[in-house]
Amino acid sequence: MTERSAIIRGGCLLDAAGRSATPADILVQDGAIAQIGDPGLAAPEGVAVFDASDRLLMPGMINAHAHSGGNLARSIHDKWTLELLLNGTVANVGGQTLEEKYISTLLGALEMLSKGCTGCYDLFYEFPLPSEDGIKAAAQAYADAGMRAVIAPMLADRSFYRAIPGLLEALPDPYREQFATAQALPWQAQLDIIAQVMRGWAFDRDRITLAIAPSIPMHCTDEFLAGAAAFTRDHGIGFHTHLAESRVQAVYGRQRYGRSPTAQLRCLGVLGPNFTAAHAVWVDDDDIAMLADAGASVAHNPGSNMRLGSGMAATRRMLDRGLNVGLGTDSRVCSDNLNMFEAMRFASYASRVQGPDHERWLSTPEVFAMATEGSAKALGFGDRLGRLAPGYRADIVFLDLGNLNWVPLNDTTNQLVFAEDGTAVDSVMVDGRLVYHQRRFPGIDMASLRRKAQSAADRLRGANAEMRAVAAALEPVVACFCGALAREPHHIHRFTGGEIA
Ligand SMILES: [Zn+2]
Known part of the structure; x- marks a missing residue:
């Protein structure tokens, strides 16, 4: 037997669709679930026994959209729209040393694990460009935490100020001149960096792998988007982008393309x-049909969508059309907690403020499926993650049924989505290894990590002061310009108080 083999005895196995849990033992062999059976299930001699008495066993949730680069800038601003966040990105999350990138990623990985999430799609950010060393530092952090990740470096060949028609011209001197002359590295050279990182990848590709994230379609030239798509097909990797996240994007996307950004991507x-389309708040029924027909996925981020005032995604329409929907938190900068339990609750509640027909709200089993199987499919691991069943990887969360969240126990799935907030997570297994055991991380010095994280955040605050001053100077212009765009006519409504979904 390997160290990633065990018999888990005495637990209650979640049946989310059936809103129940039944006593069951799980045999794990070589990191995979070999067998699930009644209590007393036979196990090979000498296999490690894990006592799961009074524990609810659920599959690890998967965060379909996160940004490790934002973890040191947690909750740094209050009333920010997406466009104000983009204006301040370099000031808030730029300038990190390699060690700080590692620390930032490790912080997020540990937080997600401790809240029942065993894998994530990380839209990795470095300014001005991703680097081989930076990507490897992030991958090392996930490896050290024992968490799964698809790391998708964000790429762009057009700045935020150039992407929005007219914004660059609206900037005051000397910023207009400065941003007008700034040149991005040609997109082919950006893809070459990723190809080089892939060639030298020393991490277990079943656990930590690469994708790419052209950040926002309008931040990329058409040649880049088409080239990036070909690149992902050639390398068999994922393509993730922020699609129609805000009303501003929906409006200026149409101005730029003469059609929706989704239609442009299809062409x-x-x-x-x-x-994978992150957010997809301002997609209409035609866009949803295009995404569904292509077999694509949406990473739904309800917490971020509310935090940034982006609007309410039409998740029921997506499910009705057969579009795969995964669930994400987005960054600590704009949804703070990296808590997939919270994301589930937000997804559920957000579906209910869109109209009075309760039959069209998301049920708790539907939301749970998004956080597990839906996200697993978005990451490209739909055949082995997101369920506890023979043949699937042993990514298991152990919830303490003695926690007050579960007293009394009435409806397992409702309590998981509505009442659980992560505080009942006792232990977490990834690939058959306990990476979080009785609320501790084996092998991680938390006191040291805390000190390093605080000094990194303090150092960055000073180092980025000049960039913050630039962002502050431009903020009124961006707010005014984008605020006007957000009020232009558009044929769909995604704010509550608007059209009934
Ligand atoms: Zn994002």
Whole structure:
């Protein structure tokens, strides 16, 4: 037997669709679930026994959209729209040393694990460009935490100020001149960096792998988007982008393309089963149909969508059309907690403020499926993650049924989605290894990590002071310009108080 083999005895296995849990033993062999059976299940001699008495066993949730780069800038601003966040990105999350990138990623990985999440799609950010060393530092952090990750470096060949028609011209001197002359590295060279990182990848590709994230379609030239799509097909990797996240994007996307950004991506050959659209708040029924027909996925981030005032995604319409929907938290900068239990509750509640027909709200089993199987499919691991069943990887969360969240126990799935907040997570297994055991991380010095994280955050505050001053100077212009765009006519409504979904 290997160290990743065990018999888990005495637990209650979640049946989310059936809103129940039944006593069951789980045999784990070589990191996979070999067998699930009644209590007393036979196990090979000498196999480690894990006592799961009074524990609810659920599959590890998967965060379909996170940004490790934002973990040191947690909750740094209050009333920010997406466009104000983009204006301040370099000031808030730029300038990190390699060690700080490692620390930032490790912090997020540990937080997600401790809240029942065993894998994530990380839209990795470095300014001005991703680097081989930076990507490897993030991968090392996930490896050290024992968490799964698809790391998708964000790429762009057009700045935020150039992407929005007219914004660059609206900037005051000397910023207009400064941003007008700034040149991004040609997109081919950006993809070459990723190809080089892939060639030298020393991490277990079943646990930590690469994808790419052209950040926002309008931040990329059409040639780049088409080239990136070909690149992902050639390398068999994922393509993740922020699609129609805000009303501003929906409006200026149409101005730029003469059609929706989704339609533009389809014309460029980007949509496919490896494509994940983050947010997709301002997509209409035609866009939803295009995404569904391509076999693509949506990473739904209800917490971020509310925090940034982006609007309410039409998740019922997506499910009705057969579009795969995964669930994410987004960054600590704009949804703070990296807590998939919270994301589930937000997804559920957000579906209910869109109209009075309760039959069209998301049920708790539907939301749970998004956080597990839906996200697993978005990451490209739909055949082995997101369920506790023979043949699936042993990514198991052990919830303490003695925690007050579960007293009394009435409806397992409702309590998981509505009442659980992560405080009942006792232990977490990934690939058959306990990476979080009785509320502790084996092998991680938390006191040291805390000191390093605080000094990194303090150092960055000073180092980025000049960039913060630039962002502050431009903020009124961006707010005014984008605020006007957000009020232009548009044919769909995604704010509550608008059209009934
Ligand atoms: Zn994002």
